Amino acid sequence: MSPAKIEEDHRRGFIVPIGGAEDKEGDVRVLRRFLEVSGGKRARVVIIPTASSLEDTGSRYEKLFKKLGAYEAKSLPIVTRADAARDEWLKYLDHASAVFVTGGNQLRLSTILGGTPMATAIRRANARGVSVGGTSAGAAILSEHMIAQGQEGNTPKAGLVTLAPGFGLTNRFVFDQHFRQRDRLGRLLTALAYNPFAVGVGLDEDTAAFIDADSKLSVVGAGGITIVDGAGLEHSSIAETRDGQTVSMTNVRVHVLIEGGSFDLTTRTASP
Amino acid sequence: MSPAKIEEDHRRGFIVPIGGAEDKEGDVRVLRRFLEVSGGKRARVVIIPTASSLEDTGSRYEKLFKKLGAYEAKSLPIVTRADAARDEWLKYLDHASAVFVTGGNQLRLSTILGGTPMATAIRRANARGVSVGGTSAGAAILSEHMIAQGQEGNTPKAGLVTLAPGFGLTNRFVFDQHFRQRDRLGRLLTALAYNPFAVGVGLDEDTAAFIDADSKLSVVGAGGITIVDGAGLEHSSIAETRDGQTVSMTNVRVHVLIEGGSFDLTTRTASP
Numbered sequence: 001m002s003p004a005k006i007e008e009d010h011r012r013g014f015i016v017p018i019g020g021a022e023d024k025e026g027d028v029r030v031l032r033r034f035l036e037v038s039g040g041k042r043a044r045v046v047i048i049p050t051a052s053s054l055e056d057t058g059s060r061y062e063k064l065f066k067k068l069g070a071y072e073a074k075s076l077p078i079v080t081r082a083d084a085a086r087d088e089w090l091k092y093l094d095h096a097s098a099v100f101v102t103g104g105n106q107l108r109l110s111t112i113l114g115g116t117p118m119a120t121a122i123r124r125a126n127a128r129g130v131s132v133g134g135t136s137a138g139a140a141i142l143s144e145h146m147i148a149q150g151q152e153g154n155t156p157k158a159g160l161v162t163l164a165p166g167f168g169l170t171n172r173f174v175f176d177q178h179f180r181q182r183d184r185l186g187r188l189l190t191a192l193a194y195n196p197f198a199v200g201v202g203l204d205e206d207t208a209a210f211i212d213a214d215s216k217l218s219v220v221g222a223g224g225i226t227i228v229d230g231a232g233l234e235h236s237s238i239a240e241t242r243d244g245q246t247v248s249m250t251n252v253r254v255h256v257l258i259e260g261g262s263f264d265l266t267t268r269t270a271s272p
Numbered sequence: 273m274s275p276a277k278i279e280e281d282h283r284r285g286f287i288v289p290i291g292g293a294e295d296k297e298g299d300v301r302v303l304r305r306f307l308e309v310s311g312g313k314r315a316r317v318v319i320i321p322t323a324s325s326l327e328d329t330g331s332r333y334e335k336l337f338k339k340l341g342a343y344e345a346k347s348l349p350i351v352t353r354a355d356a357a358r359d360e361w362l363k364y365l366d367h368a369s370a371v372f373v374t375g376g377n378q379l380r381l382s383t384i385l386g387g388t389p390m391a392t393a394i395r396r397a398n399a400r401g402v403s404v405g406g407t408s409a410g411a412a413i414l415s416e417h418m419i420a421q422g423q424e425g426n427t428p429k430a431g432l433v434t435l436a437p438g439f440g441l442t443n444r445f446v447f448d449q450h451f452r453q454r455d456r457l458g459r460l461l462t463a464l465a466y467n468p469f470a471v472g473v474g475l476d477e478d479t480a481a482f483i484d485a486d487s488k489l490s491v492v493g494a495g496g497i498t499i500v501d502g503a504g505l506e507h508s509s510i511a512e513t514r515d516g517q518t519v520s521m522t523n524v525r526v527h528v529l530i531e532g533g534s535f536d537l538t539t540r541t542a543s544p
Contacts, residue, residue, distance in 0.1 A: 081506055107466065107511035114467030115503060144416065145437050148466060163435045164466035165417050168443070194379065194420060194436035195386030231387060234353055239379035 012213040013098075013126045014038075015169050016133030017142055019177040019203030019223065020103055024064055030208045030221045035068055037210065038098035038131045046096040047075040048122075050112050051104025051137040061102060076118075084116035093121040098131045101138030107148055109141040110164055119167055126169050133208070136177050144171035145198060150187035159243035161187040163194070172215060172265055173201050179226060180204045188228055193238040193247045196230025199265060215265035219257045227255040227263050227270060284485040285370075285398045286310075288405030289414055289447040291475030291495065292375055296336055302480045302493045307340055309482065310370035310403045318368040319347040320394075322384050323376025323409040333374060348390075356388035365393040370403045373410030379420055381413040382436055391439055398441050405480070408449050416443035417470060422459035431515035433459040435466070444487060444537055445473050451498060452476045460500055465510040465519045468502025471537060487537035491529045499527040499535050499542060 014037045022030045035043045045065045049058035058075025065073035076089045083089070093099070099122055101109065113119045126132045132142065140146050146166030153160070176188045179202035188200040201209055204223025211217045219225050230252055237248040255263060255270035263270045286309045294302045307315045317337045321330035330347025337345035348361045355361070365371070371394055373381065385391045398404045404414065412418050418438030425432070448460045451474035460472040473481055476495025483489045491497050502524055509520040527535060527542035535542045 105511050110467040111465070111508040111511050115469035115505070119469070144443070159434070162431070163437075165435075165443075165469055166467070168469075171416070171437075171440070193383070195382040195438070197387035197391070197437055197440075233387070236383040239377050239383050 010128045013129045014131035015126065015142055015211040016131060016208055017139030017175040017177070017201065017203055018133060018135040018208040019139065019179060019205045020136030021178070021205035022135055022208070023206050023222070028068060030206060031064065032068055033208070033210065033220045034098065034100070034131070034133050035065065035070055041069055041071060043070040043098055044072040044096050045070050045074070045098045045100055046092050047073060048078065048099065048101045048138070049075050050078045051106060051109050052102050053104060057102050057104070061100060078112060078118065081112055081116055084113050084118035090117055090121050093125050096125060096130055098133065099125060101134030101141060103136030103138055106137035106140040106146055107164070109137060110146065110148070110166060114165065122167060123169060132169055139175045139177045139203060141166045142169050143173055143175055144168040145174050145191070147174065147176050147187065147191055150184070150190070152183045153186040154183065155186045156189035156193050156247040156249060157186065158190070158238055158241040158245055158247055160190040163191060170211070172198055173211070174198045175201050175203060177203045178205055180223065185226065189249060189252065190247060192228060192230045192252070193236045193249055196233040196236070200228035202226035202228065217263045217265070219259050219261045221259060225257045225261070227257065229253040229268060231268050282400045285401045286403035287398065287414055287441050287483040288403060288480055289411030289449070289473065289475055290405060290407040290480040291411065291449040291451060291477045292408030293450070293477035294407055294480070295478050295494070300340060302478060303336065304340055305482065305492045306370065306372070306403070306405050306480070307337065307342055313341055313343060315342040315370055316344040316368050317342050317346070317370045317372055318364050319345060320350065320371065320373045320410070321347050322350045323378060323381050324374050325376060329374050329376070333372060350384060350390065353384055353388055356385050356390035362389055362393050365397050368397060368402055370405065371397060373406030373413060375408030375410055378409035378412040378418060379436070381409060382418065382420070382438060386437065394439060395441060404441055411447045411449045411475060413438045414441050415445055415447055416440040417446050417463070419446065419448050419459065419463055422456070422462070424455045425458040426455060427458045428461035428465050428519040428521060429458065430462070430510055430513040430517055430519055432462040435463060442483070444470055445483070446470045447473050447475060449475045450477055452495065457498065461521060461524065462519060464500060464502045464524070465508045465521055468505040468508070472500035474498035474500065489535045489537070491531050491533045493531060497529045497533070499529065501525040501540060503540050
């Protein structure tokens with residue numbers, strides 16, 4: 001599920017992973033900003049509530065996005081793989097300016113949507129300019145390599161994390177969420193210990209990364225984003241480490257950014 | 273590490289995963305065929321021995337490829353991430369017609385080469401027509417989603433397999449090797465249970481898949497290749513399954529192919 005080809009004259013839409021528990025009643029900064037980059041008052045949001053086991057998750061986001069000024073907000077209650085091939089639901093993607101993926105269990109997203117026409121339609125929509133955001137599980141699924149599950153703790157350990165294929169909107173970042181709240185540095189480091197190609201993005205709750213078409217990431221929200229860059233990694237011991245044992249890693253670069261901060265993937269530089 | 277863009281007027285080179293233990297003294301079918309699709313007598317093979325912990329692995333393949341008629345065979349003894357950025361070694365890729373990745377431990381390949389200029393050069397070489405093959409660990413690393421490790425057995429179980437990012441020459445296939453010899457159907461099914469987007473390719477020993485620029489796969493060698501296609505998957509229970517418990521999956525399609533058989537990814541059809 002790698003990034004769809006970008007057609008000429010089109011710029012990729014924003015990719016917007018959110019760390020979960022985004023504010024919905026106060027100033028609602030993260031979701032307001034998401035609408036702003038998705039057409040503002042003309043925003044047409046398609047909501048994918050599949051990760052959630054609660055029946056009203058989709059309708060709650062419908063009401064919320066409309067209250068925030070979206071022109072349209074439509075939840076597609078996909079619960080089976082057959083649902084993810086329904087023509088009448090795929091058609092909503094043709095006119096959407098945004099796709100929003102709710103929280104829950106990211107393995108419900110990958111098992112129910114993976115390899116379906118709906119997943120392809122979301123990838124293609126992003127490539128032609130539609131912004132795609134998600135919160136918590138909906139953030140994890142956005143990248144090619146998704147953290148499916150893992151354990152808490154600050155130290156990387158072999159076997160601490162389970163990776164699985166996601167939607168593949170980008171393979172340059174790996175997202176983790178509820179980052180500070182659930183003490184997840186260790187599992188993000190472990191994910192990069194296997195292969196430091198991708199950049200790790202640890203998202204605190206009520207905090208989002210807005211990643212533009214030039215792969216520049218900007219922080220919006222109340223918490224921080226921890227960028228873990230393995231470009232300069234000199235050594236990772238995970239090839240020789242048994243499950244449960246600590247992995248040694250040298251020269252990993254870390255940035256902690258708050259609102260207003262940014263990270264440029266092309267130059268690998270952070271700005272506060 | 274997704275597939276590099278294919279430049280105009282170039283066709284992607286063959287991707288050639290081999291199931292390990294390929295014949296080196298008899299008719300040497302697999303490696304001979306690999307040279308045939310890599311320029312024949314004009315073949316210039318760059319060997320990546322990094323997965324192996326044996327010092328003579330690279331030189332053994334140098335001698336073998338020359339004996340089989342290659343014009344040149346050069347092993348690059350990359351053992352650190354700094355080695356994988358050495359200009360004088362990267363230059364060999366400019367004139368190579370083939371890259372061959374030896375067996376060993378695939379996590380040595382992903383941790384030492386992942387995100388380095390050498391990994392980028394291999395991806396770009398494949399995109400401009402250079403064939404890239406690998407045996408055992410060298411087969412696993414070729415795809416975007418690599419089986420890093422796992423347990424034996426025919427039944428898919430949650431936690432049975434560890435996925436990690438590979439070289440990313442293709443994200444449409446996931447390879448497993450020593451397939452029949454080490455009883456690995458369960459771990460390949462588990463890999464697809466997370467997300468059935470990719471097609472699983474289980475390679476027996478002394479057996480190779482030759483995947484051409486049109487994503488058509490042809491079997492060469494003494495054993496079989498088991499294709500596991502989740503395109504029609506109706507249900508996977510892995511989102512609700514605890515580690516160690518069996519995963520239910522319905523409507524997975526399986527083909528077992530021997531030499532002369534082929535599988536077309538575009539049409540999802542197998543031919544004996």
